Amino acid sequence: MQAIRLHEFHKPYSLESIPVPHPGPDELLVKIATASYCHTDSMVLSGSFPSKLPLTASHEGAGVIAEIGSGVSGFSEGQRVMCPIMAGRCGECTSCRGPDDRKHYCPKENHRGVTIDGAFAEYQLVDAQETNVLPDGVDFETAAPLACAGRTIWRAIKTAGLEPGQWIALVGSGGGLGHIGIQFAKQLGLKVIGVDAKDGALALSKEVGADIVVDARLGKEEVVKKVQEVVGGGEGVGADASIALADVEDAAALACAITKMHGVMVQVAQPEKVCIPFQEFVFRNVQVRGSLLCSKGEADEMLTSVAKNGLKIKMEKTAGLDKVKGLVEKVHKGELSGKGVVIVDEELATSARKQVQYCQSSFSNHEHAA
Incomplete structure (x- = not known):
């Protein structure tokens, strides 16, 4: 698969071909439809985090489930999901056992696109226990920025x-x-x-x-x-x-x-x-x-609100992982207007966009009839 990789801090990304990963028992493999660039990505580039290099960039992604780990239940292939940042909570510490709004503060957890591989790729591994299924009223272009910016x-x-x-x-x-x-x-x-x-x-x-x-x-x-x-x-x-x-x-x-x-x-x-x-x-x-990120439960609440009320995200969209280099250059020059969203899979993104428009139209007609 194609992926945007960071090999050295303070150096540009490279677009390269790497093996498609396979999910572990508690993971999902997601075919990425959209991924976006965040301020934190610039911090990763500068070496602000204990990132494990080489690293696939971006911690804001959305797509469909392509493969399910052997120990995962409650998901099905083809489901649309928002990719979580968090991965590998221990499940035993006071944060993991505490209230829902603290369950992303586990000291042992990793973060996709920050410390381990992220969403600027055709496929991404995610932690199933943190993954949110997207409501019908949320398209992929909206979902990717919500994975971090929205949750924050x-x-x-x-x-x-x-x-x-x-x-x-x-x-x-x-x-x-x-x-x-x-x-x-x-x-x-x-x-x-x-x-x-x-x-x-x-x-x-x-x-x-x-x-x-x-x-x-x-x-x-x-x-x-x-x-x-x-x-x-x-x-x-x-x-x-x-x-x-x-x-x-x-x-x-x-x-x-x-x-x-x-x-x-x-x-x-x-x-x-x-x-x-x-x-x-x-x-x-x-x-x-x-305050940092919200938990899975809070993110579900956020997505429900977006599906019901809509959301206008100021963004610049570009198609193809090969355009990421130019996107990052615009960010560093201060020329990017809004969130930079990359369409990784145009077919998936277009299909979801049409589905959301149909759902919104159906809801509007129902409201008008009522």
């Missing part, structure tokens, strides 16, 4: 612990995670404040449903003032929770500043250091929480 921002919103009608602020709202997060938050009944520092990002935030957008270039004091005006004004008032998605130096501090007293700030961005003046959270009892 869905979990962050859940970590905020809000109820419908409350306010959530996203700092970095017009980015890859942010514009998806706005839509998720609205699907969960939240009111959304989008904060960003670029005209295009602010426009995208408004386009996908933010109730109000605030330009971070106005400076902290003015941004805080505008947020307080939106939610009701007054000292100590602000968003019920915020999420820091931008990795600029002052993003976390700004997120805390616009969060109400006793509120929650969720840190998702991964700068080298997270810098928050103590006045922004100690004196105001703002709880700072870290």
